[in-house]
Amino acid sequence: MISLFIQIQFDSDTPIYEQLKQQLIIGMAQQRLLPGERLPSVRELASDLGINMHTVNKAYKQLEEEGFLQIHRQRGAIVSPKGPGKADEAYLKKIEEKLRPLIAEASLRQVDQENLEGIVRRIYRELGGER
Amino acid sequence: MISLFIQIQFDSDTPIYEQLKQQLIIGMAQQRLLPGERLPSVRELASDLGINMHTVNKAYKQLEEEGFLQIHRQRGAIVSPKGPGKADEAYLKKIEEKLRPLIAEASLRQVDQENLEGIVRRIYRELGGER
Amino acid sequence: MISLFIQIQFDSDTPIYEQLKQQLIIGMAQQRLLPGERLPSVRELASDLGINMHTVNKAYKQLEEEGFLQIHRQRGAIVSPKGPGKADEAYLKKIEEKLRPLIAEASLRQVDQENLEGIVRRIYRELGGER
Amino acid sequence: MISLFIQIQFDSDTPIYEQLKQQLIIGMAQQRLLPGERLPSVRELASDLGINMHTVNKAYKQLEEEGFLQIHRQRGAIVSPKGPGKADEAYLKKIEEKLRPLIAEASLRQVDQENLEGIVRRIYRELGGER
DNA sequence: GTGGTCTAGACCACA
DNA sequence: GTGGTCTAGACCACG
Numbered sequence: 001m002i003s004l005f006i007q008i009q010f011d012s013d014t015p016i017y018e019q020l021k022q023q024l025i026i027g028m029a030q031q032r033l034l035p036g037e038r039l040p041s042v043r044e045l046a047s048d049l050g051i052n053m054h055t056v057n058k059a060y061k062q063l064e065e066e067g068f069l070q071i072h073r074q075r076g077a078i079v080s081p082k083g084p085g086k087a088d089e090a091y092l093k094k095i096e097e098k099l100r101p102l103i104a105e106a107s108l109r110q111v112d113q114e115n116l117e118g119i120v121r122r123i124y125r126e127l128g129g130e131r
Numbered sequence: 132m133i134s135l136f137i138q139i140q141f142d143s144d145t146p147i148y149e150q151l152k153q154q155l156i157i158g159m160a161q162q163r164l165l166p167g168e169r170l171p172s173v174r175e176l177a178s179d180l181g182i183n184m185h186t187v188n189k190a191y192k193q194l195e196e197e198g199f200l201q202i203h204r205q206r207g208a209i210v211s212p213k214g215p216g217k218a219d220e221a222y223l224k225k226i227e228e229k230l231r232p233l234i235a236e237a238s239l240r241q242v243d244q245e246n247l248e249g250i251v252r253r254i255y256r257e258l259g260g261e262r
Numbered sequence: 263m264i265s266l267f268i269q270i271q272f273d274s275d276t277p278i279y280e281q282l283k284q285q286l287i288i289g290m291a292q293q294r295l296l297p298g299e300r301l302p303s304v305r306e307l308a309s310d311l312g313i314n315m316h317t318v319n320k321a322y323k324q325l326e327e328e329g330f331l332q333i334h335r336q337r338g339a340i341v342s343p344k345g346p347g348k349a350d351e352a353y354l355k356k357i358e359e360k361l362r363p364l365i366a367e368a369s370l371r372q373v374d375q376e377n378l379e380g381i382v383r384r385i386y387r388e389l390g391g392e393r
Numbered sequence: 394m395i396s397l398f399i400q401i402q403f404d405s406d407t408p409i410y411e412q413l414k415q416q417l418i419i420g421m422a423q424q425r426l427l428p429g430e431r432l433p434s435v436r437e438l439a440s441d442l443g444i445n446m447h448t449v450n451k452a453y454k455q456l457e458e459e460g461f462l463q464i465h466r467q468r469g470a471i472v473s474p475k476g477p478g479k480a481d482e483a484y485l486k487k488i489e490e491k492l493r494p495l496i497a498e499a500s501l502r503q504v505d506q507e508n509l510e511g512i513v514r515r516i517y518r519e520l521g522g523e524r
Numbered sequence: 525g526t527g528g529t530c531t532a533g534a535c536c537a538c539a
Numbered sequence: 540g541t542g543g544t545c546t547a548g549a550c551c552a553c554g
Contacts, residue, residue: 022231030235054529065327100258108160115218121244279544292497303526305526354512358516360495362415389496
């Protein structure tokens with residue numbers, strides 16, 4: 001049951017479809033969702049999570065666009081066997097642009113490089129450790 | 132001239148007020164903006180950047196709420212002399228929640244922990260090196 | 263009035279959003295729609311064409327994704343000043359895959375290469391000639 | 394073995410029955426399938442390609458309607474000895490309607506008339522050259 | 525006033 | 540039974 005580990009925060013300012021995308025990606029990184037594995041149908045997952053079909057559909061479509069999923073008209077969605085593309089220059093640039101303001105604020109709040117790397121290490125460990 | 136180092140991307144999907152907040156915070160981290168320093172008036176900055184006054188106002192207001200600025204009726208906005216609060220548990224939690232999906236995607240794209248820490252280190256260096 | 267030259271066939275088996283995409287692209291090729299030009303808002307065009315806002319939105323979003331448009335939250339959609347990317351190998355491959363079955367049928371129906379090239383020339387001329 | 398040259402892409406967004414139709418037509422254009430030649434039974438082709446019988450049946454039925462095949466209760470399907478009808482005005486109109494959006498996009502992507510005619514020529518040559 | 529998001533419900537093509 | 544498409548109507552963020 002995939003919906004067991006997905007938690008939507010309805011009061012968040014992160015859109016529901018975005019939360020869903022993030023948690024599916026986290027599930028893949030944790031290998032709770034394996035390449036080739038079938039995901040619930042849009043209607044099924046929507047019903048399990050108490051959200052609308054179209055919201056799930058939007059998340060699935062975007063994940064397909066980004067190479068994480070394959071969507072087949074009849075068989076539904078499966079985790080892409082090949083995974084998303086390997087990081088390229090553009091992706092690394094994008095990730096840096098996301099990190100910069102986050103780190104700027106952290107450093108003003110006296111979180112130094114060692115602290116932050118500790119957090120990063122913990123997340124990497126946690127992602128690898130759920131299998 | 133503060134507006135010299137602020138660059139708004141009008142075609143970004145990050146709201147302008149959010150870009151402005153981020154760049155002001157980056158400016159503080161780089162110590163281009165020093166504690167106690169006076170910021171341009173809402174009207175002036177808006178005009179320099181070619182954006183709406185309301186947008187600058189919103190950014191200033193939120194930065195004040197978060198402890199980065201102080202706004203006085205007469206003197207305008209100044210960089211908070213004490214800086215924002217030191218990171219507490221809630222803040223560290225929040226930062227971790229932001230990092231998790233980002234790192235999950237990165238790891239699926241074969242960016243390993245060393246790569247990512249390299250990027251983090253580079254950003255810390257860059258923030259410290261502009262003074 | 264952009265909607266003057268757009269004609270939706272409601273009984274077609276080509277989806278409405280796809281017809282809309284195609285006609286907007288044709289409009290750009292004919293230079294009826296110029297780089298930087300503002301398109302009608304999704305609600306306005308939807309109302310003009312007698313279709314739903316979301317259908318127009320889907321067409322706009324996909325055209326943005328493909329580099330034909332830029333969408334700004336407040337200013338609406340404009341024709342991308344730089345245009346879509348120049349044809350690359352992948353695009354030429356795709357176009358060939360679309361042409362092959364079409365040409366196979368045509369040749370069985372005794373449309374020879376000269377006939378077909380005549381049609382192609384006519385379309386090129388027509389696209390260039392509406393300015 | 395007809396199924397030797399038919400390749401179904403299960404992850405395509407072109408329906409399987411449509412892919413099948415197209416490849417059979419291409420086979421006829423290449424004269425791999427000759428007028429009067431008997432096609433595999435629905436059951437046999439479905440099994441060879443690993444697809445549903447209904448899907449093959451749909452493709453055969455539509456090809457019959459369009460004049461490419463004849464279906465006899467006993468003998469099964471044969472390639473129409475007379476071929477499909479010669480192109481008439483309506484058909485030429487239809488082909489033009491299919492080409493226009495394709496060419497419009499190509500021209501925006503800086504594929505000029507010569508480039509495109511080169512592709513058309515190549516496909517004609519390839520269709521004629523497989524006999 | 526603009527697009528972004530979400531919900532609801534419907535019909536259809538596909539296999 | 541699956542996703543694809545379309546409609547309708549609503550609230551919100553943004554500037």
